[in-house]
Amino acid sequence: MGEEAPEFRVESVALESKDCLQNAIDIGDKTYVISRSDDPKSSITIKILDKLTQTWVVPTVLGAPPNPTSSHSAVLVNNEKILIIEKGVPLNDSIWFLEVDTPFVKQQSKIKGTVVVAWSKGVIGEGQKPIVISGPSGVGKGTLIAKLMKEYPSKFGFSVSHTTRAPREKEIDGVHYHFTERSKIEEEISEGKFLEFAHVHGNVYGTSIEAVESVTDEGKRCILDIDVQGARSVRASSLEAIFIFVCPPSFEELEKRLRARGTETEEQIQKRLRNARAELDQSNSPGIFDHLLVNDDLEACYENLKKLLSLDDDHEDSNDSFIKDGKETACYSILSKTNSEILLQSETNEAEKGTTNLILLDLSSLSGGAPGRTRGLKISPVN
C-alpha cells in the first residue's frame, strides 16, 4: 500500500539563506508568508498574498509571538492553523501555532475590521486547569488565596490582574495588581493582550494572557481572583478552568467584613454592597460556576477549598517524560504529516547508537488556543 495522502494540499517552500528563512503556505486562495529577517532581534513577520487579486495584506497579529531565533519550519495543520517549529530554543519553547482561520481569529477579525492572525504557543501535555475564584467584595477571596499560596508556594501561582483603581496602603505594584492608566489598559485590550476585562466598582480590571500563562509556564497552577463578569468571559474563552464562587454566610456578615477591613470609603463600601447583591444573584446562573463555597468559618472554608482542589482530576502529565528533563536545544524540522501526526527529525547528525533523532508529535487532542496556549500536544520518540 502507498503512503497515506496528506489531508490538505500543502505547498511549503523553504527559501533558506544564511541568516533568514521564509515559508510560504497555501490555504485556498491565499498564501501565508512567514519570514524572519537577518536581524536576530526582530521577530517573525507575516504577509498574506491574495492569489486572485495578486495583492499583499499585512494582517493584524495578535498574541505574543515566538522569541526571535535563527530559523523555523512550518506546515499547515488544518485549514485553521499553521504549525511552526522553532530551532535553537529549548524544545518546550519551540512549538507554535499561527491561527489563521479559527473561531477566535474570525471573531477578532469581525471586531477589528481587519485581517487577523494570532499566535498560540504549543504546550506538551494538558497542564493543570487554572482556578477562577469569584465572589462579592469582602467575602474573603483574597484571604483564602493567600492561605493557599502560603501553604503551597510551589504549586500555585497568582494571576496578577491589571486595574485602574488606586493601590491600597499595603498593595505592591506587580504583586497584588499591575496598577495602570485607563488609556494604557484600553490600548492593550484592543491589541488582544487580555483574556478578559470588566468594569467593576467604577474601575477597569483585566486579566492579561501573560498573567495566566507565565504562571502556567512555571509549572504552577494559576489562580484568578476575578468578578462574575470576568468569570463569564473566561468561561466563553478557550481557557479551560475550574470556577469557584465564594459566598458569605449572610449579607450582614459581608457588610461587617467589608467595614472591618477598613480599606474603602463609605461611598465605595455602598457601591460594593450594591454590586454584591447582583453578584450573589448571578452566582446561580447556570453554566458559570462549578462549585459554591460558603466562607463562614475561615478554617473550615479553607479546608473545603483544599478538598475540592484535590478532588479535581489533577494528574501529572505522563506523555511528556521524554522531554521533561530536556532543556535541550531544539533542532527539529518537520519531516512529514498525516491527519493528526507530525514527524519531526533532528537536524544534528549526532544520532549516536540507540539515540532517536525522530519524534512524533500527536495533535489529536488539542485544546485551548489563541489567545494563549494550545494544550494537549503529545510527543514521543520514534524507535
Ligand SMILES: Nc1nc2c(ncn2[C@@H]2O[C@H](COP(=O)(O)OP(=O)(O)O)[C@@H](O)[C@H]2O)c(=O)[nH]1
Ligand atoms: N473581571 C475581572 N475582575 C477582577 C480582576 N481582578 C480583580 N477583579 C475583581 O474586582 C473586584 C474588586 O477587586 P478589588 O478592588 O481588589 O477589591 P476587593 O474585592 O474588595 O478586595 C473583585 O470582585 C475582584 O475579584 C480582573 O482581572 N478581571
Ligand SMILES: Nc1ncnc2c1ncn2[C@@H]1O[C@H](COP(=O)(O)OP(=O)(O)O)[C@@H](O)[C@H]1O
Ligand atoms: N471566614 C471569615 N470570617 C471572618 N472574617 C473573614 C473571613 N474571611 C475573610 N475575612 C476578613 O474579611 C475581610 C475581607 O476579606 P478579603 O479576603 O479582603 O475579601 P475579598 O478578597 O473577597 O474582597 C478581611 O479583613 C478578612 O480578614
